[in-house]
Amino acid sequence: MSRVDAVRVVMGPDEIAAVTAVLESGRIVGGPEVAAFEQEFAEVVGGRTCVAVNSGTSALHLGLLASGIGPGDEVVVPSFTFAATANSVAMTGATPVFADIGPDTFCLDPASAEKAVTERTRAIMPVHLYGQTAEWDAFEAVAERHGLLLLEDAAQAHGSTYDGRPAGSLGHVAAFSFYATKNMTTGEGGMVVCADEETARKVRLLRNQGMERRYENEIAGLNNRMTDIAGAIGRVQLRSLAAWNDRRREIAARYSAELQGVTVPFVRPGSDHVFHQYTLRVERRDDVLATLQADGIGADVYYPIPNHQLPAYATDDDLPETARAAREVLSLPIHPRLTDDEVQRVIDSVNQAVARG
Numbered sequence: 566m567s568r569v570d571a572v573r574v575v576m577g578p579d580e581i582a583a584v585t586a587v588l589e590s591g592r593i594v595g596g597p598e599v600a601a602f603e604q605e606f607a608e609v610v611g612g613r614t615c616v617a618v619n620s621g622t623s624a625l626h627l628g629l630l631a632s633g634i635g636p637g638d639e640v641v642v643p644s645f646t647f648a649a650t651a652n653s654v655a656m657t658g659a660t661p662v663f664a665d666i667g668p669d670t671f672c673l674d675p676a677s678a679e680k681a682v683t684e685r686t687r688a689i690m691p692v693h694l695y696g697q698t699a700e701w702d703a704f705e706a707v708a709e710r711h712g713l714l715l716l717e718d719a720a721q722a723h724g725s726t727y728d729g730r731p732a733g734s735l736g737h738v739a740a741f742s743f744y745a746t747k748n749m750t751t752g753e754g755g756m757v758v759c760a761d762e763e764t765a766r767k768v769r770l771l772r773n774q775g776m777e778r779r780y781e782n783e784i785a786g787l788n789n790r791m792t793d794i795a796g797a798i799g800r801v802q803l804r805s806l807a808a809w810n811d812r813r814r815e816i817a818a819r820y821s822a823e824l825q826g827v828t829v830p831f832v833r834p835g836s837d838h839v840f841h842q843y844t845l846r847v848e849r850r851d852d853v854l855a856t857l858q859a860d861g862i863g864a865d866v867y868y869p870i871p872n873h874q875l876p877a878y879a880t881d882d883d884l885p886e887t888a889r890a891a892r893e894v895l896s897l898p899i900h901p902r903l904t905d906d907e908v909q910r911v912i913d914s915v916n917q918a919v920a921r922g
């Protein structure tokens with residue numbers, strides 16, 4: 566039987582035509598596609614100003630730099646996330662300080678984040694993990710009490726909402742990723758979403774050698790620009806984002822109704838989960854994972870090693886919910902191109918693997 570892939574990148578005739586048009590135009594960088602993509606993406610983030618860059622990690626990095634984060638500062642982040650969250654903080658010269666997640670949503674726990682605050686803390690950067698927004702009201706209260714900035718790692722949350730507010734419109738800055746496996750892709754790419762024009766201007770300077778006008782470099786900067794090839798793909802993908810997210814939610818609803826003997830994802834009332842991952846908890850996770858993989862099901866573990874235990878960070882933080890999640894989580898295929906038959910195969914395979922216990 567064929568494999569049920571964890572991810573199937575969708576690149577159709579419209580993406581191909583858009584790329585061809587850019588290549589034929591000769592304007593593969595600095596052309597109109599990136600600017601148009603920024604304008605159009607703003608519609609998913611409540612009209613905020615968007616600045617396109619070459620990866621989600623660059624978006625986090627430039628968002629932090631433009632927020633004035635640097636050496637001597639601390640930024641509170643979850644440990645249970647992709648390493649880019651902490652890496653982007655570390656690459657500004659600031660120190661990522663790890664806090665625990667809540668037991669339900671897998672997102673950073675506001676109480677644990679508040680305990681991690683010191684007089685050096687400048688910001689908290691929750692991750693909308695797996696496509697569900699972090700508990701924003703509680704973070705706003707913590708930020709208010711301690712005079713901190715809130716930043717969003719929205720790399721997995723395109724189109725997600727929190728009590729009707731779009732992911733990307735919640736914090737001082739937000740970062741999206743358009744890596745190949747995300748809910749929409751440009752191959753590699755990212756977007757910085759800014760609450761104010763001053764921050765947006767700083768991000769534009771930082772992504773382009775510190776200059777707005779050629780050879781008038783105002784500050785030191787990087788080259789983190791998005792190409793027009795990527796921008797053109799992003800514009801096409803954006804048109805399908807809502808339908809793809811609907812399909813993800815439909816598959817998630819079926820999994821949650823039909824899986825047995827596992828803890829299905831908790832969806833917080835008021836949050837519009839976009840299921841970048843469908844992640845359950847299960848006992849004897851590694852056995853179940855091995856069975857699924859032998860059955861040709863592209864199941865996987867995000868994330869087996871919490872960031873605070875990676876060689877790059879290696880702290881002795883005690884984060885019990887993070888440790889438990891790393892032991893128990895299992896993600897099932899949920900990309901929008903899964904057929905109903907494939908969804909059924911995943912369900913049968915999980916239920917058999919768990920029942921065999």
Ligand SMILES: *Cc1c(COP(=O)(O)O)cnc(C)c1O
Nearest residue numbers: 620621622647649720742743744
């Ligand atoms: C994918 C991802 C990133 C990084 O995005 P890239 O485009 O791969 O650089 C950052 N944070 C989280 C939570 C991610 O899933």
